[in-house]
Amino acid sequence: MARYVKISSLGPAPCVIEAGGSAEEAVERMIAHWKRMLGFVLPDKPDLIVMPEACDRPSKAHYPKEERLEYYRVRGNRIRDYFASVAAEHGCYIVYPTHMQAEDGSWRNTAQFIDRQGKLMGAYHKNHLVPAEYDANGILYGKDAPIFECDFGRVAAAICFDLNFDELRLQYVRAKPDLIVFPSMYHGALMQNYWAYSCRSHFVGAVAGLPSSVLNPLGETVAQSTNYYPYITATVNMDCAVLHIDENGRQFAAIKRKYGPKVKIHDPGLLGSVLISSEADDLSVRDIIAEYGLEPLDDYFNRSLAHRCAPGHMEP
Template sequence: MNLRVALGQMDIALGDAEANLRAVQTLAAQAAAAGAHLLVLPELWGSGYLLERAQELADELNTGLFAAVATLARHHRLAICGSLLEWDATSGQVYNTATCYDAEGRLLGWYRKTHLIGLMDEDRYLAAGDAAPVFDTPWGRAALAICYDLRFPELFRRYALDGATLVLLPAEWPVQRIAHWQTLLRARAIENQCFVLACNRVGADRTNRFGGRSAVIDPRGEVLVEGADTPQLLLADLDLHLLDEVRALLPVLRDRRPEVYALDEPRIADERRDA
C-alpha cells in the first residue's frame, strides 16, 4: 500500500490567524491537486510563538482554527495534521495541541505537547499534556509529537510498542540547531523502525530564525524528501509494506531486554540530588 504525503513548510505571521489560514488553504489546495492523502503543517501554524497572548489566540478543540482545518480537510478530501493553541475550558489552561483530521473532517487523534521548552517560554504560558495516544488511520496506527518532543526517545519508543507505524511531527525548530533536527529525525525513525513525517517552519519571529529542512524519513532511516529553508510544499510517496520488511529483517522491538535497562524514576531523582 502506498501513501502520498505532503509537508506544508511555511512562514508564520505572528499572531495573524487569518493570514496563516490563507496560507494553509493554499497549501491544502496544492497538496490535493498533487494527489496527496495527508498534509502535515508546522507547529503553532495559526499564531507562532506569541505566547503572552496564548489565551486570546487559543481555540477550544473542534472550534475556531481547529474547525477550519476540519472543513478544509473535508473540502479537499485530504487528511491534515498540525498544531495550534488549544484552550481547555475545564482546566482553564492553554495547550500546544496537535490534531489529525481525516479526509471527512473527522478528528482521528489529538495530542498535547508533553515536553515544554523553556527556551521558548512554553513552560511560562502553557500547560503540559500527560498522555501519549496512538490512533488508527486508513494507513495504519499513527501518533503525534511536537518539536522539542523529538529530543525524548522514550516517547517514540512508547509509540512503537503501542503499534505506531507513522509519527507525525509539527515543529518550529531554530536554524542554529538544525543539525540536531536532521540527526534526531533519522534516529527516531531508525531505532523505532517507523516512518517519521516532520514539518518545520521557516522565516523568523521576534527572537528566532527557523531552519526548515522538513523531511520524511522511512523505517530504514532513508530521507525520502527534505526541504530547504524557504516556504515550499514537499511531496513523498511511502511504501507502507517496507515497514514489515524492515522489522522482519532486524526485529529490534522483539529483541529488546527491558528487564536489564528499564529506567527507574526514583533512581533518576536520586542521581539528580547527588549531582
C-alpha cells in the same frame, strides 16, 4: 499487500501579521495564509497533510503576547473548522498543530488529528515542553501518547522538544506505529533519523522555516523541502519491514528470483539492515517473511540478547 500513502508536509516560516490590527482581521489573514499554502500540495491529492507546530500562531517577532491572547479568543476553533472543511472536501487527513485552551482555562501545545470526513479524531498534547512554555505561557505538559488509527496505518505524534527524550521514543518503539508525525519549530537533525530507525517507522517532519522531510524506517530521507519551496509531497509504502542481513540475507536472491519486482529489498549500506517491501496487490510482507522464515530486526536483536544471557554464555 502494497500500502501506498501520499504524504504532504508544509513548513513555511510563521505567518507575519503586524501588531495593532483587529483580532478578526488577523484570523482572516491566517486562514488566507493557509489556504495559499495548501494550494501548493492539494493538487497532488495527498492522503495526509501535516502542518508545523503552532501553525496558526502569528510570528512572535511582530505580534505581542497580549494581542495573541485576544487573537486566540476570537479564533476559537475557526481555523480548525477551516482545515476540517478542506479535509472533507479533498478526502484527506490533516494534522493541525496549535495552542488550544481547555475548558478549565489551561492551555495545551497540541496536534489535532482530522479525518477524511473532516471530523476530529483526537489530539496529542506535547509531552516534553520547553520549561518556558509553562513558565511564561501557562501551557501544561501532556501525559499521554495516543496512537491514531488511520485507514492507511497507525500514526503517532511528537512535537518539537519531544524529540530529545527517550521516554516518549521508547513508548513508540513498543507501540510500533507505521508513521510518526513531527510538527516543530526545531529541526532535530540526526534525531529525526534516529527516531525513524529505532521505531522502525516512517517519519514526517513539518518544521516551520526549516527543511521538512519524509523519512523511511531505515532513517533515510525520502523527500525534503528546500529554501525555495517550503513544502513536499512524497509517496511511501507502509507494507514493509526492517530485517538484519545476518541469516536473512541468504534468502534474498531466492526471493528476487521468485517474485522479481513484486518485492523490493533496499540496502542503505553500512547499517547491516535492509527494508523489504511488497510492491504487489496479492502479496504482503508478512507472507514473504512467513514463506522464507525471515526474522524481523527486533526479533533478531531480542534473540541475540537472550543468547548472551543464556547459562554459560557470559564470562564469569
